[in-house]
Amino acid sequence: MANLKEVRNRIASVNSTQQITKAMKMVAAAKLRRAQDNILQMRPYAQKLGEMLQTVSAGAEAAQENPFKQERPIEKVLMVVITSDRGLCGAFNANVSKAATAVINEKYAAQKRAGNVHILSIGKKGGEFFTRRGYKVNALYEDTFTRLSFGVVRQAADEIMNAFLNNQYDIVEIVYNEFKNVATQIVRVEQFLPIVESTTQDTATPGDYIFEPSEEEIIKELIPKSLKIQLYRAVLESNASEHGARMTAMDKATDNAGELLKNLRIEYNRSRQAAITTEILEIVAGAEALAGN
Template identity: 50%
Template sequence: MANLKEIRSRISSVGSTMQITSAMKMVSAAKLKRAQDAIVQLRPYADKLRDILQNISSTLDADAGGKLTEQREVKKLLLIVVTSNRGLAGAFNSNVIKKASLLLTDAKTSGAEVELLTVGKKGFDLLRKQSTIYKNSSSLWDNLNFDDVATISEEITEKFIAGEFDQVRIVYNQFKNAATQVIVDEQYLPVQIESGEQTAPSIDYIFEPSKEEIVKDLIPQTLKTQLYKAILDSNASEHGARMTAMHKATDNADSMRRALVLQYNKERQAAITNEILEIVGGAEALNN
């Protein structure tokens, strides 16, 4: 059984840990507010941009978008995996890495060659042992902005047009609320354009320039926005997951400290009782 000094040391250690987890929870809560505002503001724009693209292209042929909409046999796959640079966020990173590992296994089973573009050090450190890393863009988290993401999107688009990749997919955490993140695996390239009969009432618009040119201009902008939205989703999800994890860790540390204080009080009371019994026993021995 631990002595009083060891119990006091553990109580002090648990208290220090609780202070750290509580501080990290408050920091993540502050960052979550900004990250949540950013993704909530971007989502309507991204959804509307995609709706416009689908509405205009619904009356066009499937190949109206050029090579960016060209469906090919998947011989080479680029997998974009969005994780974080830091840990202590519960299952935030492990869920994404697990999903990416399953996709890697399925792709290799089908005979496709897979390369990875990692956004986040956690994904890079764990997945580089499983597949070739095409690029590590973990530095995006140092100063997250649309221009840097757009540069990566343009590079990927050029590689796809050149035929270096037949398909590009993104795996990330979609932000739902502070306690819930949804793993998303979505196709990035080729762009899937729905063609066929329009369900909405047909309105005769005059397009200038032509529909085909508008679609070709919209697709690159939609791709940049889609990638930026995925990264903003992951950013908000990371802070939400870390805040939740640190909240639980703080509660667990508090429960452990209470249990240790109770144990310490019991041990101290037992020690005091033993000392009193020894004193009384010694006094009786002297009297006899």
């Protein structure tokens, strides 16, 4: 049985840890409210922009000839992995990294063997994961979430789009956590480039619209903007998911620390009672020895 000093030190240590996890939970909850508001405002805009693009480009020759829609034999692959810059958020980062690895092993095994699978990581943890496993991490966007804005994400989108146009990659896929609620995040894998026509949306015919200035100009401007919005939405989803996952993880850690404190206090009381009992026995034994003399 541990001595009283050791148990007291452990109680103090666990109590300090519990205070930290409780504070981190409160901070995550405050950040989550802002992140949740941002993604709830962005979703309708991104959805309508996507629907508009599908409607305008349906059957339009200018859309079909757009370079962002051109499919090529898949030889070089870029995986855009969106994780966090910090840990202490449960399986948030591990789920995304494992999902990206599974996609690479299942769909792009030949490209991986040829060394043609590259990683672009938005978030430090994803870059660290794939670097340790020998993947080529072409770009690592750290501190994106500390100064999160459309302008910051647009830089990454421009880099990805230019690389695709320059034939550096034949396909680009995004892996991220979609925010559902505080306790639930859904890992999504979406093809970013080349653009794939949606088969679920009802699209009107181009004859239903009058284009100004021209159909070609509208599509030329709309497609790059839609791609940037798509990436920005994925980053916002991941940001909200991260805070939700961290809030849940810190809540569980706080509860676990409370349970551990309960057990340590029981152990401390038992050790203290045993020490008192031992002292009493020693006093009694000494008194009896003196009485016998």
